[in-house]
Amino acid sequence: MTEKIEIRHRFSQLVENIERQGDNLTIQRPNLTPISFAAPNTHCADALMLLDGDGTTRQNLIAIAGEDDTPNAAEIIDYYLGRFFYGRLLKWEITQDGECIASLSSHDNQMGPKEIETPPQSLTLSRFDCLHRDGENIILESAESCAQIVLSSRAIALLGSLSEHPEDLVARAFCEALWRLGFLEDGSKEETPNRMTWQFHDKFMHEMSRSHRDDKTPGATYRFKGVITSPPALKPDMVGDPVSLPEVDDADIRESSASLHEILERRMSGRDYGSQCLTFADLSGFLYRVARIKQVSPHPSQDVLRRPFPSGGSIHELEFYVAVRQCEGLKPGFYHYQGIAHRLLHLPDSEAASQKMHMISAACLGQPEAPADALIVISSRLPRIAWKYEGISYRTSMLNAGVALQTMYLVATDMGLQGCANGLGDSRIFEKVTGLDPFEETSIAEFALSAPL
Numbered sequence: 001m002t003e004k005i006e007i008r009h010r011f012s013q014l015v016e017n018i019e020r021q022g023d024n025l026t027i028q029r030p031n032l033t034p035i036s037f038a039a040p041n042t043h044c045a046d047a048l049m050l051l052d053g054d055g056t057t058r059q060n061l062i063a064i065a066g067e068d069d070t071p072n073a074a075e076i077i078d079y080y081l082g083r084f085f086y087g088r089l090l091k092w093e094i095t096q097d098g099e100c101i102a103s104l105s106s107h108d109n110q111m112g113p114k115e116i117e118t119p120p121q122s123l124t125l126s127r128f129d130c131l132h133r134d135g136e137n138i139i140l141e142s143a144e145s146c147a148q149i150v151l152s153s154r155a156i157a158l159l160g161s162l163s164e165h166p167e168d169l170v171a172r173a174f175c176e177a178l179w180r181l182g183f184l185e186d187g188s189k190e191e192t193p194n195r196m197t198w199q200f201h202d203k204f205m206h207e208m209s210r211s212h213r214d215d216k217t218p219g220a221t222y223r224f225k226g227v228i229t230s231p232p233a234l235k236p237d238m239v240g241d242p243v244s245l246p247e248v249d250d251a252d253i254r255e256s257s258a259s260l261h262e263i264l265e266r267r268m269s270g271r272d273y274g275s276q277c278l279t280f281a282d283l284s285g286f287l288y289r290v291a292r293i294k295q296v297s298p299h300p301s302q303d304v305l306r307r308p309f310p311s312g313g314s315i316h317e318l319e320f321y322v323a324v325r326q327c328e329g330l331k332p333g334f335y336h337y338q339g340i341a342h343r344l345l346h347l348p349d350s351e352a353a354s355q356k357m358h359m360i361s362a363a364c365l366g367q368p369e370a371p372a373d374a375l376i377v378i379s380s381r382l383p384r385i386a387w388k389y390e391g392i393s394y395r396t397s398m399l400n401a402g403v404a405l406q407t408m409y410l411v412a413t414d415m416g417l418q419g420c421a422n423g424l425g426d427s428r429i430f431e432k433v434t435g436l437d438p439f440e441e442t443s444i445a446e447f448a449l450s451a452p453l
């Protein structure tokens with residue numbers, strides 16, 4: 001056993017098969033026009049035919065194309081590999097003694113093997129690489145290379161072996177092949193200051209939720225249609241005591257509201273709390289103007305909503321809660337806001353959780369001794385938005401939360417209330433007090449709200 005590690009080139013799933021008549025080759029593609037071309041000579045045609053089926057190495061392609069001393073065989077093969085790769089007609093496998101142990105598919109046409117460069121001496125996983133399961137496969141994915149690679153258990157063992165046994169030549173050869181395919185990096189190279197600032201999760205979410213991965217179109221793919229039903233637009237009642245909110249009069253708001261320009265000019269983060277306490281009427285008016293549900297539009301597959309602020313796909317997966325510390329006429333505790341009925345639902349045994357949320361919020365506003373009167377907690381029912389959108393669900397929820405935060409800033413300003421977004425919040429406290437499965441709903445943003453100074 002030689003334990004030879006090689007990179008094999010083969011046609012991707014975008015090729016049905018390749019047909020040959022003499023030196024004329026035709027690549028048949030599912031639902032696309034075939035690509036026909038004349039190979040420069042018979043040996044070259046022989047070589048390119050090998051990309052069908054299990055494929056072969058670049059060296060072998062060059063050797064076959066170079067039979068009878070064809071000049072420039074390497075150039076010719078590299079030309080065709082480059083063209084095929086650009087058309088996303090190729091995929092690559094790492095083999096050990098001819099057996100595939102890792103299989104790479106590229107998410108764009110920029111990602112192909114670096115076959116002739118010399119790998120660095122020190123090879124290591126990148127900070128932006130991650131190993132995870134997808135269905136039955138173990139995948140190595142990198143936020144820096146637009147590709148993913150399915151690893152066999154043998155490949156995982158070889159990858160793990162390199163750092164512990166740098167003398168293991170097979171592990172070294174395998175890691176060199178991974179490097180050629182865009183994974184692993186030079187462990188001796190210092191990061192640039194800009195790169196240093198990106199954490200794994202920042203980069204990973206950024207890369208995975210933008211649209212430059214051309215085989216994985218993110219957006220409205222409705223991948224769960226017919227598989228699971230979309231969670232309802234109106235969140236079912238939680239367990240708790242309903243609390244009616246004081247009525248809000250639209251005409252009063254219209255009369256007292258300042259111009260948009262004035263509100264924008266006046267708006268600032270308010271953290272200076274005086275002796276006054278938030279009133280029930282102000283809390284009611286605030287929730288009404290920010291988060292009430294104005295309209296439910298039924299749809300056979302997924303109902304959508306209207307609220308005062310916009311939301312991706314009009315799905316409105318965001319829910320609003322209030323952690324009340326002090327509000328005239330309202331017991332301290334944690335409340336869910338029901339935007340359709342414009343009322344609150346007081347969750348049982350929630351005062352301690354509400355206090356903890358306030359402690360975190362006050363610390364994050366840089367004033368641990370001065371918590372706000374109320375903390376608006378925004379949660380996301382992610383399965384509702386993920387039912388429609390693929391690749392961008394969390395991103396869209398974050399964007400929606402940003403929109404909601406600005407709406408809260410503007411309304412608070414117009415009402416003369418003190419409001420400030422929070423950079424931190426503890427989703428675990430939310431999950432505990434609500435009893436919700438975090439995969440069903442979890443808190444994603446907070447806004448501290450208090451009475452005028």
Ligand SMILES: Cc1cc2nc3c(=O)[nH]c(=O)nc-3n(C[C@H](O)[C@H](O)[C@H](O)COP(=O)(O)O)c2cc1C
Nearest residue numbers: 267268269270271364365366405420421422423424
């Ligand atoms: C998403 C977001 C998070 C914020 N997080 C905090 C925070 O954790 N603590 C804080 O004191 N202010 C926070 N702020 C308020 C900013 O510090 C504030 O907007 C900025 O200093 C500009 O001041 P201005 O809002 O008065 O214009 C946050 C603002 C936003 C939009």
